[in-house]
Amino acid sequence: MVNPRVVSLLPSATESLCAIGGGHLLVGRSHECDFPPSVRGLPVLTSQTIRETEPAAIDARVREELAAGRSLYRVDEALLRSLKPDVILTQDLCAVCSIDLATVRGMAEALNPKPAIVSLNPTTFEDVLDDLLTVGGAVGREGEAVQVVAALRERVFAASEFVNAFEDGPNVVFLEWTDPLFVGGHWTPQLIERAGGRHPLNAPVARAEAGAAAGPQMAERIAGKSVRVAPEIVEAINPDAIVIAPCGMNLEETRRCAGRLVGQPWFAGTRAAQTRRIALVDGNQMFNRPGPRLVDAFEFLVGWLNARPEVIPADFPWEPIQFASVQV
Numbered sequence: 001m002v003n004p005r006v007v008s009l010l011p012s013a014t015e016s017l018c019a020i021g022g023g024h025l026l027v028g029r030s031h032e033c034d035f036p037p038s039v040r041g042l043p044v045l046t047s048q049t050i051r052e053t054e055p056a057a058i059d060a061r062v063r064e065e066l067a068a069g070r071s072l073y074r075v076d077e078a079l080l081r082s083l084k085p086d087v088i089l090t091q092d093l094c095a096v097c098s099i100d101l102a103t104v105r106g107m108a109e110a111l112n113p114k115p116a117i118v119s120l121n122p123t124t125f126e127d128v129l130d131d132l133l134t135v136g137g138a139v140g141r142e143g144e145a146v147q148v149v150a151a152l153r154e155r156v157f158a159a160s161e162f163v164n165a166f167e168d169g170p171n172v173v174f175l176e177w178t179d180p181l182f183v184g185g186h187w188t189p190q191l192i193e194r195a196g197g198r199h200p201l202n203a204p205v206a207r208a209e210a211g212a213a214a215g216p217q218m219a220e221r222i223a224g225k226s227v228r229v230a231p232e233i234v235e236a237i238n239p240d241a242i243v244i245a246p247c248g249m250n251l252e253e254t255r256r257c258a259g260r261l262v263g264q265p266w267f268a269g270t271r272a273a274q275t276r277r278i279a280l281v282d283g284n285q286m287f288n289r290p291g292p293r294l295v296d297a298f299e300f301l302v303g304w305l306n307a308r309p310e311v312i313p314a315d316f317p318w319e320p321i322q323f324a325s326v327q328v
Contacts (some may be wrong), residue, residue: 002273004086004139004243009099012291013089013120014039016135021089021146028083030099035285035293045085046099047074055179055246055257073099077107080245085115087138092119111317119288123313125298126219126288129153138233152295159239159302159311160194169196170240170305173272176226176247176288178257180236184245187225188287194218194302200237235266242272243304244321245283250319254280258321279304282317 008014009029014033017023030046049072051060053071057161062072084320088108092101101119106116119136122128129149136145172192175185184192189199202223204220206212210220244258257282261267277325281287296313303311 002140005084005092006087006089006139007080007083007085007115008033008089010089010091010120011035011132011312012289013091013118013135015291016120016132016137016287016291017089020132020141020148020311022139022141022144025139027077027085030051035157037325045076045079045083047076047247049074055177057315059177059180059201076108077105077110080107081111085111087091087116087118089118089120089135089138092121103117105174112181122223123186123225123288124219125190125294128187128294131290132292148188148292155295156298159299162306162308162311163194163196164303164306167196167197169198170277171237172197172243172305173198173201173234173237173239174199174243174287176245178244178246178261178281181229181231182226184287185224185227187249187290188221189216190224191287191294191298192305193221195298195305197241197301197305199223201233214265231264231266234270238270239272240275241277241279242270243279243287245280245281245287247288248284249282250284251280251282251319262321278321280319280321285317 004025005027006017006025007025008017009030011030013030014029015035016028018036023038026042028045031044033039047159050058052061088104090099090101090104107250108117116138119132120131120134129152132149133145136142156321174188174192176182177186183201185202189202189204192199193204204221204223205311207220207222210217240305246252246254249257267273286293289303296316300318301313302317303309
């Protein structure tokens with residue numbers, strides 16, 4: 001198919017398509033697709049049903065809606081029909097993160113001609129890279145995708161040179177939600193481990209029959225989905241470093257979330273808080289989007305955990321916590 005018309009309902013898919021030079025194929029996007037900036041002028045097909053802004057209230061509403069079998073997102077079906085897509089990029093990994101696959105399939109059935117549906121459901125870092133090849137294959141840019149994946153791998157290998165594989169790295173707690181506490185899963189513990197840290201609250205483990213899965217075989221070490229943990233568990237782990245990157249929240253919102261943690265005794269007593277080794281990251285853009293910028297996130301982890309700031313991308317959206325400036 002020459003120059004297929006593509007609709008992306010997934011921010012990471014949009015980033016992957018643009019990374020392989022297919023941005024000009026996009027005719028519509030989700031409300032969350034905001035990178036690269038060139039896509040922001042495209043028609044927006046989705047909106048969210050949740051209006052709450054506080055982490056605890058968001059969590060409660062999400063649980064309520066999912067328990068009732070209701071979607072957290074709306075889709076403008078009339079607009080979708082008018083765009084006449086040949087390909088729809090979507091996902092079925094997380095009903096909280098994006099429109100669910102069943103809804104997309106139902107809408108596609110009503111279109112004539114019916115578009116191809118490409119569902120991306122990565123659970124590992126290697127899956128994320130493979131998704132670039134999948135997107136490339138779906139839009140006729142296989143060669144470009146191969147080149148981009150090769151370049152991303154080269155960046156990973158280059159950053160890995162700064163990691164001492166013979167040292168026990170710091171214990172890291174990665175918080176992708178703050179009320180209640182959730183620690184990161186899937187690719188995030190993998191990236192932490194490969195960057196020289198340990199993520200004991202959701203540690204990667206070797207696949208069956210993979211041995212230790214060390215060195216070049218670290219792709220065989222995988223982690224489960226994000227996990228809810230009690231504050232007492234984090235306190236008992238006494239992490240050396242904490243990354244706070246709430247899913248879907250920008251850096252300003254992350255500061256507010258961190259401010260509510262600072263005054264809690266369990267948090268203030270951790271080694272990470274005592275040594276001020278706490279990083280705030282824009283979770284809306286980084287880590288929680290399984291796209292090509294996970295390589296930026298890996299470079300950040302390598303630079304931050306190994307005291308090599310030159311490895312951190314200059315435009316990476318993060319800051320060290322400033323205890324005196326947060327409002328408790």
